[in-house]
């Protein structure tokens with residue numbers, strides 16, 4: 460056999476959760492040709508893995524990389540942790556289709572300032588993606604808030620029937636062009652006025668499209684169970700799987716509620732296709748929301764337009780300097796972003812370990828002082844939570860970041876090491892992999908990553924970027940849902 464690259468003596472994790480097996484892996488033309496012990500193959504390049512682990516490239520199930528895949532196509536925060544595919548367009552906000560007449564409404568500003576929104580239609584986005592050729596593959600959700608921005612004059616009300624029809628047509632055409640589904644961010648003010656009926660009517664575009672419904676739910680605090688019921692109802696009506704984004708019990712009053720939240724998830728999973736994603740930190744991050752300002756919660760500022768030097772400082776420090784209450788200081792910082800240490804570590808671990816849970820970073824690539832999840836999520840799951848805390852086995856941890864998201868998002872021939880599958884691969888040392896990004900020092904690459912291939916192209920090594928980028932747009936294909 461002739462191949463481009465032969466990786467010898469790797470501990471191969473297939474992505475399905477099976478135990479690792481020592482084998483050689485050959486690939487060419489972007490696809491895996493063979494996996495066998497002592498493979499006889501002629502290769503242009505041979506990599507001696509010497510027992511390191513070889514896994515399918517990680518799929519980041521929850522990102523806000525919509526504009527960074529085009530404007531910073533090296534995608535260093537992701538490729539450096541072994542991520543080879545990102546799902547963009549989460550939480551109701553996608554970079555396309557978007558037509559702006561002013562600054563992007565909250566929280567669309569998480570995707571960057573106005574000049575980064577250059578894609579009035581989804582096909583404009585696909586063209587830009589093709590010419591940027593990012594390091595990672597990209598699959599795209601269409602955001603409800605982005606559609607509302609295009610068709611409503613004010614976002615503090617529900618859409619009219621004709622506005623919904625216009626949004627639905629725009630969603631349908633993006634789905635026909637390969638978008639993987641619809642996302643909502645109903646907790647945010649600019650989507651919160653949308654009634655369930657508005658979302659139901661919009662989600663009709665999903666029927667028969669083999670697409671998914673993902674949601675940053677209407678609330679993650681006291682009424683979380685009601686918000687879950689709303690999400691399940693929308694998925695049921697749209698005959699589509701539901702993915703609950705960054706499942707958590709937010710706010711001190713809700714600590715300890717993860718068993719009842721997961722119980723409600725499990726109950727619904729007996730009759731519907733439902734999954735969720737989770738990041739491995741006891742702190743969330745988004746725009747600075749006055750409703751979430753709580754003097755008992757440590758809040759760190761990630762960016763502020765009104766006061767750029769506030770990035771990296773705590774709201775408490777800033778409020779003390781200014782001799783203001785936390786709430787008044789937060790008002791003065793607007794628009795701004797923040798990290799909220801408002802999640803209980805035990806709840807987070809319980810959700811992370813649940814069999815329905817995929818790993819998703821929810822990293823915010825444009826934040827000046829970002830939450831460390833942007834650079835650290837994958838190595839933290841494998842180092843801290845798998846190796847050290849033993850929340851799950853290594854094959855199960857890898858499954859949560861590979862075959863599970865591939866199957867759920869309809870990414871055919873991704874997320875597994877198998878013949879004919881894409882050669883998206885990460886070679887790493889399970890004994891040393893760890894996150895080095897911290898809340899104090901968040902812009903730091905993972906340790907323990909040896910090599911990362913995307914579509915068969917070596918894109919990153921322990922020495923850094925190789926200068927070759929081979930990511931593609933991944934249109935939704937039909938795959939089998941796996942609970």
Ligand code: ZN
Pocket residue numbers: 549550644675704705
């Ligand atoms: Zn969100």
Ligand code: CU
Pocket residue numbers: 521522523549550675704821
């Ligand atoms: Cu998000």
